Amino acid sequence: MGRMKTYPDKAEALLAALRKLPSIGPRSAERILLFLLDQDRAPAQTLAVALEEALRHVGFCERCGFFSEGPLCTICQDAMRDRSLLCVVARRQDVLRLEQSGRFKGLYHVLGQRLSPLQGIGPQELPVGPLLARLQKERPAEVILALGSDAEGHTTALYLAPLIKKQGIRTSLLAVGLPAGTGLEYADSVTLGYAFSGRQEI
Amino acid sequence: MGRMKTYPDKAEALLAALRKLPSIGPRSAERILLFLLDQDRAPAQTLAVALEEALRHVGFCERCGFFSEGPLCTICQDAMRDRSLLCVVARRQDVLRLEQSGRFKGLYHVLGQRLSPLQGIGPQELPVGPLLARLQKERPAEVILALGSDAEGHTTALYLAPLIKKQGIRTSLLAVGLPAGTGLEYADSVTLGYAFSGRQEI
The missing domain is CATH 3.40.1360.10 (Dna Topoisomerase Vi A Subunit; Chain: A, domain 2)
Known part of the structure; x- marks a missing residue:
């Protein structure tokens, strides 16, 4: 009996996370999964690093609310x-x-x-x-x-x-x-x- | 003079990585960026963890070439x-x-x-x-x-x-x-x- 009706668990978890993104349907999500987990892992590594870095460093300007990497955005700082x-x-x-x-x-x-x-x-x-x-x-x-x-x-x-x-x-x-x-x-x-x-x- | 013609650097780097994904156009990429860097960071954290985990654990079956979390995929292992x-x-x-x-x-x-x-x-x-x-x-x-x-x-x-x-x-x-x-x-x-x-x- 074939149990393999899905990708491996960790791949399915990634697929589920991709499906939650806006403007990505089930077919696009699978296409992106296959692209990310292809032999060449460089684009996926780049995305992983970019995502981690953005989550760590990009917040909101405490004055105007726009994106900012510090307490104040570059517009609010601009004399x-x-x-x-x-x-x-x-x-x-x-x-x-x-x-x-x-x-x-x-x-x-x-x-x-x-x-x-x-x-x-x-x-x-x-x-x-x-x-x-x-x-x-x-x-x-x-x-x-x-x-x-x-x-x-x-x-x-x-x-x-x-x-x-x-x-x-x-x-x-x-x-x-x-x-x-x-x-x-x-x-x-x-x-x-x-x-x-x-x-x-x- | 307004220097802010783009999002902060780390956000632009994430945008660039998103644009390289298949079936994602420039507008979708920006929509996804804004979703990921919104006030609620939970979906982005989930995606980051899922991506890291998949990259770490999902490889290829050394016998058939399908995705696998070990040396052999579940199909090749299935007696x-x-x-x-x-x-x-x-x-x-x-x-x-x-x-x-x-x-x-x-x-x-x-x-x-x-x-x-x-x-x-x-x-x-x-x-x-x-x-x-x-x-x-x-x-x-x-x-x-x-x-x-x-x-x-x-x-x-x-x-x-x-x-x-x-x-x-x-x-x-x-x-x-x-x-x-x-x-x-x-x-x-x-x-x-x-x-x-x-x-x-x-």
């Missing part, structure tokens, strides 16, 4: 950044997107959550306290809410804006409008509505 | 397997597929390569020596070539068959025909041709 501007984003990766646009030279604050009644995230779950405490301490001239132009982003911005303005800090939202470099045919009617109401004289 | 039948497959995962079908109770031999002129794999590159030495030693009654019904599989089988038969060992190929449980409309004409020539009286 050249404009400390009068604070951009509030929902997720860590949003910091990188905005940095890559090269258009913002202020500081960031990673909120970590957005209001989402559907996912059971109400005002109680929103980590507003640390943001308000930071504003009170750092007193930026303006807070830019960059929380996304979807329902969650708008709702969260509408909730936060009065709390920030109460501290006497100017509060703004990223513009919603036509994506750059496309014709009108690529914009939905809601976006077109925002593009109209946000139109600027030239 | 209940029919040692008169040897099934030659191209890749390790093929062993698992055949085991899962539950229809074969003999032993396996993982060839590791198939003839493929397009990929520069000629008879010199085919690891035939270990197979022929094993046959000479173990003297199975029959060798079943399960190398696939594509061009590489056929070419490899046609090359191996005379070498095996020269040792006085019966040699067979897996049947090519209609996939089970489908209508004729799902079989291409080449498959239909094989299904005709391999027809069996009922």
Whole structure:
């Protein structure tokens, strides 16, 4: 009787861990397993070391919440950044997107959550306290809410804006409008509505 | 001036290692990175341990070439397997597929390569020596070539068959025909041709 209906235990354990990763289906997980446990173990060793090192050294900036290898991230440490501007984003990766646009030279604050009644995230779950405490301490001239132009982003911005303005800090939202470099045919009617109401004289 | 156009170095190193995995594109790699370096580090720790353990303990069976945590895999060690039948497959995962079908109770031999002129794999590159030495030693009654019904599989089988038969060992190929449980409309004409020539009286 053949007992071997699976890979060896340690290989199955690795397969199970791979299957839990986002955007990896069962077939991809097996393809990755076979790649990692192939004759040439160098790529797997590289991955193992990279994973250990990242887990050991990459934490979160205690001021803004972005990834950092020390207590403060390189942005918060950078003396050249404009400390009068604070951009509030929902997720860590949003910091990188905005940095890559090269258009913002202020500081960031990673909120970590957005209001989402559907996912059971109400005002109680929103980590507003640390943001308000930071504003009170750092007193930026303006807070830019960059929380996304979807329902969650708008709702969260509408909730936060009065709390920030109460501290006497100017509060703004990223513009919603036509994506750059496309014709009108690529914009939905809601976006077109925002593009109209946000139109600027030239 | 903002220097932060990337994640911290150790995070970028992990991202680079993830990008080298098969079936993972740049977007998936970033999604996995953010998942692994999220506040909850438990899934990443589990993956790190599973990877280390698999690399340390999972090797290859010195007889058949399948994955094994010891010198011999559980199939080769299993006294209940029919040692008169040897099934030659191209890749390790093929062993698992055949085991899962539950229809074969003999032993396996993982060839590791198939003839493929397009990929520069000629008879010199085919690891035939270990197979022929094993046959000479173990003297199975029959060798079943399960190398696939594509061009590489056929070419490899046609090359191996005379070498095996020269040792006085019966040699067979897996049947090519209609996939089970489908209508004729799902079989291409080449498959239909094989299904005709391999027809069996009922």
